[in-house]
Amino acid sequence: MSELWTQPAIDTSAIDGLTDAETIKRVRIPASISYNYIPGLAPTRFLRGLAEKKILGERCQTTGDVYVPPRGVSPIDGLPTVEQVELPHKGTVASFCVVHIGFGVNAPPTPFCSALVLLDGAAVSVYGPVQEVPYDQVRIGMRVEPVWADDDALTTSFENIKWWRPIDEPDVDAESLKGHM
Amino acid sequence: MGNRVAVIGVGQTQHAAVRGDVSLPGLIREAVYRALDDAQMTMADIDAIVIGKAPDFFEGIMMPEGYLAEALGAVGKPFFRVHTAGSVGGSTAIVAASHIEAGVAERVLTIGWEMQSCSEAMWALSFPIPFQQQLVAGAGGYFAPFIREYIRRSNAPDDIGVLVALKDRLNALKNPYAHLHEPDITYDSVKESFMLWEPIRYSETCPSSDGAIAMVLGSESVAEATAAATGVRPAWVHGMSMRSEPSMASGRDQVSPQAGKDCAADVFAQAGVTDPRAEIDVVEMYVPFSWYEPMWLENLGFAAEGEGWKMTEQGATQLDGDLPVNCSGGVLSTNPIGASGMLRFGEAAMQVRGQCGDHQIDGVRRALGHAYGGAAQYYAMWVVGADKP
Numbered sequence: 001m002s003e004l005w006t007q008p009a010i011d012t013s014a015i016d017g018l019t020d021a022e023t024i025k026r027v028r029i030p031a032s033i034s035y036n037y038i039p040g041l042a043p044t045r046f047l048r049g050l051a052e053k054k055i056l057g058e059r060c061q062t063t064g065d066v067y068v069p070p071r072g073v074s075p076i077d078g079l080p081t082v083e084q085v086e087l088p089h090k091g092t093v094a095s096f097c098v099v100h101i102g103f104g105v106n107a108p109p110t111p112f113c114s115a116l117v118l119l120d121g122a123a124v125s126v127y128g129p130v131q132e133v134p135y136d137q138v139r140i141g142m143r144v145e146p147v148w149a150d151d152d153a154l155t156t157s158f159e160n161i162k163w164w165r166p167i168d169e170p171d172v173d174a175e176s177l178k179g180h181m
Numbered sequence: 182m183g184n185r186v187a188v189i190g191v192g193q194t195q196h197a198a199v200r201g202d203v204s205l206p207g208l209i210r211e212a213v214y215r216a217l218d219d220a221q222m223t224m225a226d227i228d229a230i231v232i233g234k235a236p237d238f239f240e241g242i243m244m245p246e247g248y249l250a251e252a253l254g255a256v257g258k259p260f261f262r263v264h265t266a267g268s269v270g271g272s273t274a275i276v277a278a279s280h281i282e283a284g285v286a287e288r289v290l291t292i293g294w295e296m297q298s299c300s301e302a303m304w305a306l307s308f309p310i311p312f313q314q315q316l317v318a319g320a321g322g323y324f325a326p327f328i329r330e331y332i333r334r335s336n337a338p339d340d341i342g343v344l345v346a347l348k349d350r351l352n353a354l355k356n357p358y359a360h361l362h363e364p365d366i367t368y369d370s371v372k373e374s375f376m377l378w379e380p381i382r383y384s385e386t387c388p389s390s391d392g393a394i395a396m397v398l399g400s401e402s403v404a405e406a407t408a409a410a411t412g413v414r415p416a417w418v419h420g421m422s423m424r425s426e427p428s429m430a431s432g433r434d435q436v437s438p439q440a441g442k443d444c445a446a447d448v449f450a451q452a453g454v455t456d457p458r459a460e461i462d463v464v465e466m467y468v469p470f471s472w473y474e475p476m477w478l479e480n481l482g483f484a485a486e487g488e489g490w491k492m493t494e495q496g497a498t499q500l501d502g503d504l505p506v507n508c509s510g511g512v513l514s515t516n517p518i519g520a521s522g523m524l525r526f527g528e529a530a531m532q533v534r535g536q537c538g539d540h541q542i543d544g545v546r547r548a549l550g551h552a553y554g555g556a557a558q559y560y561a562m563w564v565v566g567a568d569k570p
Contacts, residue, residue, distance in 0.1 A: 025201050026298075031241065065431040075427035097325030098379035099318045107318070114318045114378075116326050123431035127323075140333060174333060179432040181330065 042072030045084060047156035053148055057122055059083040065123035069158075090167065091119040093142040094177045098135050108163070113138045117164055118180050125181050132165035141171035183282035187404035187415030188530035188565060190220025190397030196360040196515045199298040200391040205245065206252030209294050209393045213253065216290070216395035219536075221411050224254035227397070228286035233263040233273030233293045234519030241300035253292065265425075267467070269293065270394070270522025271552030271561030275421045278398055278563075287400045293523035294393035302389055302518065321378035321386060321470065323556065327435045328380055328472040334436065335475070337490035339380065342471035343371045344493055346385040346513055349468070352500060353510025355539035360390040360515040385471035385513075392517035394527050401569075416530035419547065419570045420451025421563040428556040435557050437480045444560040445481040452547065452564035458483045461564070462545040463532045464498075464506045465525035467552045468513055474498060474506060477551065481562075500542065508532070508540040522552030522561060530565050 013019055039047060042058055046069050049056035057068035058081035066085045067074065074081055096115035099107075113135040116125035130138050131147070144164040154160050192215025194200070200208055217223060230253060237243050246262045253260075259280075265272040270293035277291035318325075332339070350366045353359035366384070374384035399407055404415040424444035426433065433439075445457075454460045464483075468474045475489030483504060484492050492498055498506035507513070509528045512521050529550035531537050547566040553559060 026199075060431075063431065067429065067431075071429075075430040095326035095330045097318070097322060097329060097381070098376070099322050100375065100379070101319070101321075101377050111379075114322050114326075124429045124433075140330070179434055181326065181433075181435055 040072060042070040042081065046070055047158075049086075050158065050160045051154050051156045053154065053160070055087045055089065055119060055146075057085045057087050057119075059085055066121055067124060068119060068122045068126065085121065087119045087121050089145050091117040091122075091144055091164070092172045092177065093130065093138060093140060093144060094118045094125045094181045095140055096130065096138050111135050115144075115164065116181050117144060118177060123180060128161060129163040130165065131163040139171060140174045141177070143167050143169040143171065184284050185401040185404075185570065186278045186281045186418040187399055187401070188396055188418070188527075188534070189399040189404050189407045189415050190216040190218075190222065191394070191527045191531050191534075191536065192216030192219055193358050193394040193520075193524065193527065194392050195358055196390045196392035196517060198360065198388065198390060200296065205240075205242070205296050205299065206249055208296055208391060209249065209292060209395075210252060212294070212393035212395040213290065213292060216397050219411075219413075220397040220399070220407055222288065222397060224290075227254065227258065227288050227290045229259040229261070229280050229289050230255045231261045231263065231273055231277035231280065231289060231291045233265075233269035233523070235267060235269060235295055236264070239300055239302045239518060240296055259286070265423075265554055265559040265561065267469075267518055267554030268522050268552040268559040268561045269519055269554060270524065271526055271550065271563070272423055272522070272559070274396060274398075274523050274526045274550075275423055275561055275563065277396070278418055278421060281398055281400050287403050289398045290395060291398060291523070292393065292395045293520040295517035295519040295521075296391045297389045297517060298391050318378060321381050324470055325378040325381050327557070328470065328476070331436045331472060331476050332380065335487040335490055337475065338494070340372065341475055341490045341493050342380065342382070342385045343368060345468065345471035345474040345498075346371045346382075348499055349471075349507050349511045349513040350384070352508050352540055353514035356509045356514070357538070358515070359510040360388050360392065361510070380472070381470050387469040387512045387516035388514070390515050390517040392515060392520050394520045394523045396523070396527055396530065413534050413536065414567060416533035416548075416565040417567070417569050419453070419564040419566045420448040422447040422451065422561070424560045426558050428558045436476065437486070438557050438560075440558065441477070441480040441553065441560045442482070444562050448549075448562040448564055449482070452566070452570075454547070454564065457481065457549075458504055461504065461547055461549050463508060463529070463542045463548045464504060465509065465528040465532075465548070465550050466506055466511070467522060467525055468507060468511050469516060469521075471513065478506075481549070481551065500540070505542050508537065508542060510540075522554070525552055526550035526563055529563070533565050533567050
């Protein structure tokens, strides 16, 4: 190993009271940063819609696909998505997993089902928990609807949708969900 | 391709959950000096340095390249950082090699690292921001639905992931640098381990590691001179490729992403490989969750769609199989995220150079290194070989 690799030992003998002190190698320091966030035009439209319990996607000019949440630009052609589309409050579980170890301040009690939900009329899925059904009964293709926060608790936030729950409709063919997860 | 490039030095750290004995610069230097020793060079010989690591919030240190420049010997030299999330180790090696391909450098040092004990990577992947959809389940919660969909499409038996995890953890016992050494691991202990993100169990999940890897890349003349001096053959780069795709796009298939297929097709075409399973001797593949082995076997073209799990089940990917995968123990045994991709690239080079010790496969002529990252949207691959291309 190269000479540069060796490092001198720390001599603590010259400092009073440090002779037998244990060397501290690591300290744990919680840190936080506060942000003022300006979401941009398309997410602003989307978040303001959520405050009124509207799910607003935006349409790709080239393919007609509806993206939700919208980013203001189509990933296919790079052009702005200018046409807003209000989506129905129904969707399909495109896939899911059962979470036994949750993260983040808003994680439901474990185990819970974390699903990719394809809203009717949308081209891509959103992540969200599925509740009000035993987690081991969730299926790919299951029909679901959003459960909203109380009206007086609505904000311009994705958290307005608390979770998704099953609705009494026939399952969707799993093959038709390919390419939309 | 431009000028020929070869790997002439590889060095990695001892990987561990917490490397409390070294600072971040010290960790990186441990890998750097091993790579330089392997190439019989010193920092003074290096023309340029290309580094990569995962997004900064994984360590909680913003733009560490600024304060690390001196510790890495980069003062007064071209110094370049690459960002492609989890695939970054692979992309970084490719960018480093490009400097030699282009003829702007003869000897390039490339480094990938992550000291995950400095922060909370799981938190970093699940932070609560009200304007985005929340993934309250960490990285496993992101990828598990695609594994479920793979199982649905392929009708694979539910223990394929167990077989992959057992194999990789047993391989890690032959790799002294690996983070996880679990001599008592068995099929049953993996299968009975705690379910985290069904269908992913605890023992089918990568650890969180502190670690680094460095490689010295050389031009043709440098590689030949170094080989003559060290007696270790260079691992020549036969092909290298990167591809990416949008994270959210209609028609995107995260079970077998198009960017991965295109990247593999490109790297094999460059290397003149027409039948990957027959012509590639060993693979180091980025498998952070066990089921990604069969998924990537299909995505890379080693198996037909829906057939990858059969290679795993039949033992083809074991050390004594016809296509050994992750002889080092892979990401499932060692995962310093920013280093993980370069560890795949470096281990592939070590196999070609005959440097793998107990996990060496005999007679390796061509090896594939593979990395992916982000929402399975970034890919980096290289084929290295014993013969000068």
